[in-house]
Every structure is written in structure tokens, then in C-alpha cells.
Amino acid sequence: MSQTKASRYSDQGMRAVWAIEDNQAVVAWAQTRPGKFALLVLAFLALCTTEEWQEALFFVTAMGLFAYYPPWRSMVFFVSTYTVAFFFSTASIDDAISEVALTEGFVTWSPVALSYVALVVFSFLAWGLMAYARYDKQSLLTRRPVLTLLGIECLLCLLSYKGIFSGYARLALWSLLSVLTPYFWFLVYALVDQRSKDRNNDLFQLGTFHPAWGGSSSSPIGKGAAYLRKVFAKTPEELAITQIKAVKLLIWAKVISITRMLLTWLFVGHFHIPTVSDAMDASLQNHAYSLGMEWASLIWSVIAYSLKVAIYGHFAVGAGRLAGFRLPRLSWRPLESRTLIDYFNRFHYYFKELLVDFFFIPTFFSVFKKHPRLRLFFATFMAAGVGNALFHFMSEIEMLETMGLWCMVETYHSYLFYCFVLATGIGISQVRANAGYKPSASLWGRIQSFFVVWGFVTILHLFGDESRNHSLIERMHYLASMFGWF
Amino acid sequence: MENIRNQKIRDYLTETLKNQGDKQPLTDSDSLFVSGRLDSVSMMMLVVYLEDEFAVNFKAEDFEVTLIDSVDAIASLIASQVLA
Numbered sequence: 345m346s347q348t349k350a351s352r353y354s355d356q357g358m359r360a361v362w363a364i365e366d367n368q369a370v371v372a373w374a375q376t377r378p379g380k381f382a383l384l385v386l387a388f389l390a391l392c393t394t395e396e397w398q399e400a401l402f403f404v405t406a407m408g409l410f411a412y413y414p415p416w417r418s419m420v421f422f423v424s425t426y427t428v429a430f431f432f433s434t435a436s437i438d439d440a441i442s443e444v445a446l447t448e449g450f451v452t453w454s455p456v457a458l459s460y461v462a463l464v465v466f467s468f469l470a471w472g473l474m475a476y477a478r479y480d481k482q483s484l485l486t487r488r489p490v491l492t493l494l495g496i497e498c499l500l501c502l503l504s505y506k507g508i509f510s511g512y513a514r515l516a517l518w519s520l521l522s523v524l525t526p527y528f529w530f531l532v533y534a535l536v537d538q539r540s541k542d543r544n545n546d547l548f549q550l551g552t553f554h555p556a557w558g559g560s561s562s563s564p565i566g567k568g569a570a571y572l573r574k575v576f577a578k579t580p581e582e583l584a585i586t587q588i589k590a591v592k593l594l595i596w597a598k599v600i601s602i603t604r605m606l607l608t609w610l611f612v613g614h615f616h617i618p619t620v621s622d623a624m625d626a627s628l629q630n631h632a633y634s635l636g637m638e639w640a641s642l643i644w645s646v647i648a649y650s651l652k653v654a655i656y657g658h659f660a661v662g663a664g665r666l667a668g669f670r671l672p673r674l675s676w677r678p679l680e681s682r683t684l685i686d687y688f689n690r691f692h693y694y695f696k697e698l699l700v701d702f703f704f705i706p707t708f709f710s711v712f713k714k715h716p717r718l719r720l721f722f723a724t725f726m727a728a729g730v731g732n733a734l735f736h737f738m739s740e741i742e743m744l745e746t747m748g749l750w751c752m753v754e755t756y757h758s759y760l761f762y763c764f765v766l767a768t769g770i771g772i773s774q775v776r777a778n779a780g781y782k783p784s785a786s787l788w789g790r791i792q793s794f795f796v797v798w799g800f801v802t803i804l805h806l807f808g809d810e811s812r813n814h815s816l817i818e819r820m821h822y823l824a825s826m827f828g829w830f
Numbered sequence: 831m832e833n834i835r836n837q838k839i840r841d842y843l844t845e846t847l848k849n850q851g852d853k854q855p856l857t858d859s860d861s862l863f864v865s866g867r868l869d870s871v872s873m874m875m876l877v878v879y880l881e882d883e884f885a886v887n888f889k890a891e892d893f894e895v896t897l898i899d900s901v902d903a904i905a906s907l908i909a910s911q912v913l914a
Binding site: 574672685704708720778780 | 849864866869870871874875877878881888889893894896
């Protein structure tokens with residue numbers, strides 16, 4: 345691996361002390377049988393908790409088989425993905441289905457069983473769509489998979505909405521919608537890959553649909569098969585290095601997880617810092633907490649959320665690296681962000697990549713070619729604003745049943761505002777970066793960058809939670825009161 | 831002609847890497863983006879540079895990062911568009 349500057353793959357400075365993957369003796373040992381076994385044991389210990397040791401054991405075994413037995417890879421990938429989906433419930437499809445099952449009178453039907461059937465049906469449909477995309481490379485599905493699938497999603501929403509169909513038909517349509525939505529972006533990546541000459545077989549492609557390491561996140565960690573092919577370790581030495589980094593990252597995730605628990609005990613258990621929602625409620629009911637407590641609540645919420653994303657990301661990426669995929673970290677030193685575009689790149693890398701792949705690039709190559717700054721800003725806005733809003737709106741599709749469409753849109757205003765402001769900030773930052781703007785690298789410059797970036801992120805966080813408990817106006821009023829304006 | 835073109839590409843990329851604090855040597859086959867050496871901002875700046883300097887015509891549905899992931903890949907892309 346090339347020795348480049350500190351990146352998502354390598355370490356420098358103080359971290360070089362822990363860079364045992366640079367030690368040739370360790371790398372050589374990691375390629376021996378005892379070494380491989382030790383790495384898997386360490387990974388298991390880092391992954392397991394008392395309640396979920398079986399899942400960790402299954403997972404480590406599957407990733408080990410994938411890494412060490414090339415002829416079995418597609419089958420192992422497929423089986424591990426669907427085993428986790430069926431037995432460890434990575435996607436909460438049954439919650440979404442149960443609402444409609446109850447409404448339509450199917451009270452004795454198991455939502456879990458329904459979700460399994462829906463997942464099987466969806467998988468066959470996805471298989472068929474991939475085959476069609478290969479057959480007709482000029483079809484709308486192949487050339488514009490996002491638009492086509494969005495069309496299907498909208499059609500399913502319309503047909504499964506109350507009053508259009510009822511009974512079995514409505515339940516079937518709703519079940520399909522409930523599966524398509526969390527698997528949407530995985531299917532898009534798979535359809536795009538059907539154009540590649542060196543695409544993986546269908547078993548492998550289906551294995552990328554919520555792979556075992558990715559949890560329930562709708563944004564594909566590791567993107568799709570095309571990306572996984574590029575980043576897979578090419579030599580036994582690279583595999584060993586990748587797996588050493590995997591174990592390190594899993595251990596680091598465990599450390600951050602314990603840190604988060606301790607901080608939660610301290611700030612919530614000991615200092616009784618309220619949630620932002622509770623602080624807002626209190627303010628709206630004229631029983632406001634002190635200004636210090638309100639700011640502490642907001643700052644703690646940002647810290648807790650950032651740690652949650654980092655913990656989840658490190659576990660997922662560490663687990664994927666165990667299989668031999670040289671995956672960049674999901675969250676990479678976000679506190680060192682120098683600009684907003686830098687923050688967007690560092691905070692949730694795979695979500696950013698999804699927005700770049702399916703919103704930024706199509707927009708960038710389509711519009712304002714004669715106006716470079718406008719082109720860059722608009723493409724960034726489409727990604728960080730429109731794509732972001734669409735992604736999160738879709739991720740709560742079950743609210744179509746619990747709230748209805750109008751209420752779902754109405755309570756989304758705050759998050760839309762969040763996306764608009766975030767996208768504008770990131771767009772301006774992108775244009776400035778393109779023009780050569782670089783913040784000062786001095787200590788004072790870095791401190792300034794930290795406060796500008798994280799000040800922006802913290803204030804915007806007030807509008808970015810997806811609780812839908814407070815309107816945009818209420819949040820703005822609360823923010824103004826935090827600055828002493830009310 | 832080809833050598834001049836490739837040298838222009840190398841000079842541009844070397845400058846871009848240097849601006850990001852990366853002073854490691856660049857070979858023609860080194861991965862730029864898949865390896866993480868350059869980010870998506872740099873990728874878009876490179877796209878704009880190739881459009882302006884070499885009149886490369888990118889289409890959204892055909893774009894893949896591997897098309898511009900190394901000096902060799904960029905040179906092949908430019909050559910294929912010249913021939914077409």
C-alpha cells in the first residue's frame with residue numbers, strides 16, 4: 345500500500361505508534377494460520393456483546409470464509425447477507441408492514457413472516473430487473489435507474505395508499521413498498537453495475553443488498569459490487585494488512601462506544617442534561633431551562649449523534665475490512681474538518697458518495713456547462729439538498745400509513761429547511777474550494793475552522809433531527825431564544 | 831504530441847496533489863481517486879480541466895471514476911475521444 349499522507353486508509357504522526365500494519369513481521373504472521381485465527385478471534389471479541397454473541401460469531405465466520413476461500417465468495421456473500429436479513433433483522437420491514445396488516449384486518453398474520461415473503465419476492469424481482477438491465481442496455485432502467493425506481497416507488501405509494509386498494513392487494517403492494525424502500529439504493533448500485541464488463545454474478549450482486557456488515561442503514565456502506573471489486577485486497581499481504589486494520593478499527597469502535605456510555609452517564613445521568621426535544625418543549629411551555637442548560641443540551645446532542653455515527657460506521661467498515669475489502673472509514677476525523685465541504689466528506693463518507701454518484705454527477709454533467717461556478721454550486725445543492733431530503737423522506741415511508749401523505753410532508757418542513765441551509769453552505773464551500781480557497785494551516789487558523797464548521801453544524805442540528813415533534817417556526821423561535829432574542 | 835499532452839496531465843495532477851499536501855511521486859498508473867489520494871472535489875476540478883484543456887466530452891450515464899483514475903486512464907480517454 346502506498347505511503348501517502350494521512351488518509352482514511354493509513355496513519356501518520358502519533359497514530360504511527362499504533363500502525364502495526366506497517367510492521368512486516370506482524371503482516372507476515374497475520375498471513376499464517378495462527379495469525380488468521382487470532383485476527384478472527386480478536387474481531388469476534390470486539391464485535392460481540394453479551395446479547396448478540398451469536399450474531400458476532402456467525403458474522404466473523406462468514407467474513408473469514410469470504411476472505412480465505414475465493415471459490416466460495418459469491419455464495420458466502422449471498423448466504424451471509426440473507427441470513428442476517430432473515431435471522432438478525434437488519435431492516436425493520438416488519439414494523440412498516442404491521443401497520444397496514446392491522447388496518448386491513450390481518451391481525452393474526454405475523455408481520456415478520458410477511459416481511460420474509462416480501463423480501464423473497466423483492467429479491468426475485470431485483471434479479472429480474474438486473475437481468476433486464478443487462479439485456480437492454482439502452483432501456484430507461486439501465487440508463488436512468490434512480491429515476492425509474494423512483495417512478496416505481498411513487499407508483500407503489502399511490503397504489504398502496506388508503507382507499508385505492510384494500511385487503512390482500514393493498515397488503516401485498518404495501519409489503520413490496522416496505523421492502524423496496526430500504527433496499528432502494530442497493531438496487532440502484534446493482535443496476536448501474538450491469539453496464540460493467542467485469543460485473544459480478546447475480547449471487548454476489550444480491551449479496552450487496554444490505555450486506556451483513558452494513559446493519560440497517562439505507563445508505564450502502566461499501567457502495568455496490570463495482571466499488572467492492574475495486575477495493576478488494578489483491579494480494580495475501582494486502583489482505584493481511586486490511587484485516588489488521590479491521591481489527592484495529594473494531595477495537596477503536598469499542599473504545600468509542602464505551603466512551604459514549606460514560607459520557608451519557610455523566611451528562612444525562614449525572615448532570616441531567618435534557619434532550620433537545622425536551623428543552624424545546626419546556627421553552628414552548630414557558631418553563632425554559634437555563635440558557636446554559638439549553639446550549640449544553642444542543643451541544644451534547646451533537647456530540648452524542650456524532651459518536652453514534654462514528655461507532656456505527658467503524659463497526660460496519662471494520663467488519664467489511666475483515667472480509668478483505670479495503671473500505672475507507674465512514675467517519676474520518678470530522679473534528680479536523682477545515683471547511684464545510686471537508687466536513688461533508690469526513691462525517692458520513694458513504695452517504696456523501698451516494699449523493700455524489702446519483703445526484704451530483706448527473707447534475708454536474710447536464711447543466712450550466714458554460715458557467716463553472718454555478719454548475720458546481722447547483723450540482724452540490726442537488727446532492728446535499730435535494731438528494732439528502734429525498735433520501736431521508738423515503739427512509740420514513742411507513743409514515744405514509746401512520747400519518748398520511750399531507751401530514752408527512754407538513755411535518756417535514758424543518759428537515760427541508762435543514763437540507764436547504766446545509767446544501768447552500770456546502771455549495772458555497774465547494775465553489776470556494778474550487779477557486780483555490782484554503783483556510784490557514786496555523787494553529788489559530790485551525791481553531792477558527794473548527795469553530796466555524798462545528799458552530800454551523802451545531803446550530804443547524806436543531807433543525808436536522810427527524811423527530812417531527814416540532815414545527816420549523818417552533819425551532820426557529822427556540823433558536824432565537826437561545827441567543828436571548830426572546 | 832502525446833508526450834506533451836501526458837506531461838500536461840502529470841503537471842496538473844502533481845500540482846493538485848501538492849495543494850493537498852501530498853508530495854509523493856506520481857506514476858502514470860497510480861490510482862488517484864479509488865485509492866483515496868484525491869477526493870471528489872478534486873475529481874470535479876479535474877473534469878472541468880479536461881473539458882477546458884482537451885475538449886473532453888463527459889456524459890453522465892457513461893461516467894465512471896475509473897475513466898480518470900490515473901494518468902494512463904486519462905490519456906486513453908482523451909485518445910479515444912480524438913479518434914471518435
